[in-house]
Amino acid sequence: MEISTHDLMTVLHGMGFGALFMLAFSGALAELYRMSAPGPAVQPSSRERTLLNFYLIAMVILAWFTVLSGAYIVYPWYRAVPPAGVTDLAEYPRRLLLSSSKTSEWHNIGMEWKEHVSWLAPIAMTMVAYVTMKYGRAITQPRHMRTAVLGFVVAAFVATGIAGAFGALLNKYAPVRGGSVIILMEGEQ
Amino acid sequence: MSMLQDQARFGGVDIPNGAGAAAILAAGIGCAAMGVLAFAGDAWDGVGKALNFYNPTGTLSGVTDLAILIWLGSWFALHRVWHARTVAIAKVNVAAFALLIVGLLLTFPPFMDLLQGK
Numbered sequence: 001m002e003i004s005t006h007d008l009m010t011v012l013h014g015m016g017f018g019a020l021f022m023l024a025f026s027g028a029l030a031e032l033y034r035m036s037a038p039g040p041a042v043q044p045s046s047r048e049r050t051l052l053n054f055y056l057i058a059m060v061i062l063a064w065f066t067v068l069s070g071a072y073i074v075y076p077w078y079r080a081v082p083p084a085g086v087t088d089l090a091e092y093p094r095r096l097l098l099s100s101s102k103t104s105e106w107h108n109i110g111m112e113w114k115e116h117v118s119w120l121a122p123i124a125m126t127m128v129a130y131v132t133m134k135y136g137r138a139i140t141q142p143r144h145m146r147t148a149v150l151g152f153v154v155a156a157f158v159a160t161g162i163a164g165a166f167g168a169l170l171n172k173y174a175p176v177r178g179g180s181v182i183i184l185m186e187g188e189q
Numbered sequence: 190m191s192m193l194q195d196q197a198r199f200g201g202v203d204i205p206n207g208a209g210a211a212a213i214l215a216a217g218i219g220c221a222a223m224g225v226l227a228f229a230g231d232a233w234d235g236v237g238k239a240l241n242f243y244n245p246t247g248t249l250s251g252v253t254d255l256a257i258l259i260w261l262g263s264w265f266a267l268h269r270v271w272h273a274r275t276v277a278i279a280k281v282n283v284a285a286f287a288l289l290i291v292g293l294l295l296t297f298p299p300f301m302d303l304l305q306g307k
Contacts, residue, residue, distance in 0.1 A: 071253060076245030109298050115249055116227040116296035120220045120289070123260055127216035131209045138204070144278040145206065148213045148285060155220075155289055 001187070005179030006077050013074050014167050017066040021121075022164055024059045025157045031055070032132065032153060036139055036146040049136060056129035063122035063156070070167075075115065077176045093174035106173050110166040118163035124156040207271030210281040215267055217288030219260025224295025226252040231298075232305050 003011075031052055035044060044052070082092045089096040097107040128149050131139060139145040230237040230248040240251025294300050 067253075071246055071249055072243070075249065079245075079247060112231075112298045113296060116223060116252065117293065119223050119253055119256065120292055120296070123216055123219040123223070123257075124289075127212045130212050135204075135206075135209055139209070144282050145209050145213070148278075148282050151282075151286060152213075152216060152289070155293070159293075 001185040002181050002183045004177060004181055006074075006176050007179070008182065009069070009179075010074050010171065010176045013066065013069040014164070014171070017062050017069060018160070018164055018167065021059060021062040021066055022157075022160050024055070024062065025153070025160070028055065028059060028128075029150070029153055029157070032128075032150060035137055036149070043137065053129075053133050056125075056132055060122065060125050060129050063125045063160075067119050067122055070118065071115065074176060077178065078111070078170075078174075091178045093170070093176055096174045097170075103173055106166075106170055110170055114163045114166040114170070117159045120159040121156040121163070124152040124159075128153050128156070205271075205273055205275045206278050207274040207276050208268060210276045210278050211264060211267035211271045213278075213285045214281050214288075215260055215264030217285030217292075218263040219256060220292030221288035221295075222259040222292075223252065223256040224292035226256055228295045228301050228304065231301050 035052070077093075079094045080092050082089060082095055086092075089099060094107055094111070097103045097111075131145060131149055135145060139149055226240065230240045230252050237248045240248045240255070242254055243250035
């Protein structure tokens with residue numbers, strides 16, 4: 001059982017950071033909604049506030065790790081230019097997709113959209129974490145701060161969903177390959 | 190809504206909402222900057238080349254670096270002006286969501302192509 005360094009980094013980018021960040025949305029939305037829901041005030045305990053703050057900070061870190069590792073580590077491998085004369089484009093995903101009209105839109109729409117829209121998520125989540133940590137349940141008074149917080153969480157979720165879905169599909173049609181091989185386990189045969 | 194009603198309330202004490210409003214509007218500005226720069230880099234070759242700050246990542250490096258600078262710069266500036274004040278948060282929200290929509294639309298390639306007449 002072996003994996004290349006490029007594969008490993010791509011998995012870390014998509015599954016390690018991106019998917020974890022995506023999974024965390026349901027918890028964040030539920031807790032932010034519960035904390036700020038209209039009706040009788042629910043005062044979170046000090047421990048609950050600390051937990052929510054930690055949760056939001058973890059989401060912000062995951063969001064930034066996802067986009068930074070994507071743009072500055074994985075994306076350069078994706079857009080690598082093959083040397084003259086190379087006909088096997090397996091290690092050059094962008095060129096591989098653009099080489100056929102059946103796959104070119106995966107790059108022209110999928111990657112072009114993903115590489116930009118994904119950056120809205122960490123910007124939005126950083127704001128959400130800051131405002132929530134600073135104001136706590138006071139974001140409901142008046143309700144407009146709550147509207148902004150929940151609205152930007154949803155926008156971040158949508159942006160992450162778009163990026164994640166296209167990331168998975170792009171990796172199916174033109175996976176990032178190459179790098180040195182890491183042997184994880186040797187089989188008997 | 191009056192400014193007094195816009196104040197956030199912490200344990201019975203009214204606190205200015207300016208710091209939160211600055212963060213919200215700056216997030217909108219950052220999202221819009223991402224969209225505008227992505228569009229500019231796509232629409233004009235010269236801009237695309239100028240945004241190539243780091244060759245392995247290409248134009249995306251300049252788009253993201255500049256958008257982050259604009260976001261953090263606007264947050265810093267707005268925070269300095271607003272942090273001790275209470276502002277009309279409803280208007281800030283409208284502006285922030287409008288800017289967010291600009292960011293979402295301008296990062297969508299078919300919309301970019303539509304604007305460029307492609």
